[in-house]
Each structure stands twice: as structure tokens, then as C-alpha cells.
Amino acid sequence: MTLTIRPATRADDDAVWTMLEPVFRAGDTYAIDPDIPRDDALAYWFGPERRVFLAQDGGEALGTYYMVRNQKGGGSHVCNCGYITAPAARGRGVARAMLAHSLDAAPGFGFRAMQFNFVVSTNSRAIATWEGAGFDIVGRLPGAFRHPQQGYVDALVMFRPLV
Known part of the structure; x- marks a missing residue:
């Protein structure tokens, strides 16, 4: 596999939705309404101030992630990211590659730390x-x-300095 990660554009909507839909519909890792309509899901993923990336092998989309400042003002030096791997690409190192890409890119955007606000405790692979x-x-x-x-489970806050 030759994975490349590039900025996503709205021309990638179909590929991104193909990855978002099964994850959001499953409702077990993101605090997103499982019935979210396609356009609303894409508006969320490509939301204001978000930098969105697409991981692909050749022309096949294998993952996507966004990066956004976690807070405004005094907290704007900490970013937050969301990652989704295509179901067929799980276990192939795509999430690790996107994480490495985001950790490398974040300081260039002025971020000094990365924080994940709501990691579902049952998402053991991500943790x-x-x-x-x-x-x-x-x-x-x-x-x-x-x-x-599994009913009501914990959510974790995870943090890593970048400098």
C-alpha cells in the first residue's frame, strides 16, 4: 500500500461520505446522530475552520480526518482532530498514518498540543x-x-503536547 494524505476538498464529498456514513450510522464511536443526513454530515466534517484531509492509496479513499482549534482565545493553541478509516481499510495502519500526519502538520498551523475531547471508552483500538x-x-x-x-459508557479526554 502506498498511502498518500492530501487536503480534501468538497469535490471529495462522495468519497468522504462513503467513509462517514457507516461510522455515523453505527453510532458507537462518534457523538453524532446516527440518522444524520448526508449533507448535514458533510457540513459537520467540513465545518468552519476545519482543515480536512483524505488518505488514499492510488485513487481509493481509505481514511479522512479533520483538524480544528479546540477552543478560541486562550485555548486556540490546542487542536482537536477527528479520524475515520474506511471499513475495508481497518487494520492496515491508516489511522496511525493519519495520526502521524496530523501530529506533524499541527505545529505548522500554530498548535502546541492536541486534545481529543470525547473518546468513547469502548473504542479500544483508537485508545x-x-x-x-x-x-x-x-x-x-x-x-x-x-x-x-453497551448502554452508558465513559468518554475519555486524551491530551498530548506537541512542543
Whole structure:
């Protein structure tokens, strides 16, 4: 696999939606309405101030992520990201590659740290990936996520300095 990661544009809407839809519909990793319409989902992913990227092998879209400042004002030096890997590409290192790309890119956009605000505690693959890249769990929100199969589960706040 020859993975390239490039800025996404709205011309990539179909490819991005193909990845977003099964993840959002499953309702087990993102605090997004599982019935979100396509246009609303794309408006969310490509929202204001978000830098969106597409990971691909040749012409095949394998993942997407966004980067945005986590807060305004005094917190604007900390970014937040959201990552989605295409179902057929899971287990192939796409999420790790997108994470590495975001960690490399973030300081160039003026960010000094990265924070994930709401990592569902049952998302063990993501947690292992983030911890393997040096993120610490700095907070736990008990029962903050209603998992469609497991009921109320914790959400984690994860943080990593970049400088």
C-alpha cells in the first residue's frame, strides 16, 4: 500500500461520505446522530475552520480526518482532530498514518498540543493507537456516551503536547 494524505476538498464529498456514513450510522464511536443526513454530515466534517484531509492509496479513499482549534482565545493553541478509516481499510495502519500526519502538520498551523475531547471508552483500538503515540488520558466522563449495544459508557479526554 502506498498511502498518500492530501487536503480534501468538497469535490471529495462522495468519497468522504462513503467513509462517514457507516461510522455515523453505527453510532458507537462518534457523538453524532446516527440518522444524520448526508449533507448535514458533510457540513459537520467540513465545518468552519476545519482543515480536512483524505488518505488514499492510488485513487481509493481509505481514511479522512479533520483538524480544528479546540477552543478560541486562550485555548486556540490546542487542536482537536477527528479520524475515520474506511471499513475495508481497518487494520492496515491508516489511522496511525493519519495520526502521524496530523501530529506533524499541527505545529505548522500554530498548535502546541492536541486534545481529543470525547473518546468513547469502548473504542479500544483508537485508545491503544492514541496512547501508543504518546497521548495521556487526562479525564474520564462517567456514563457520558450512550452506546447502542453497551448502554452508558465513559468518554475519555486524551491530551498530548506537541512542543
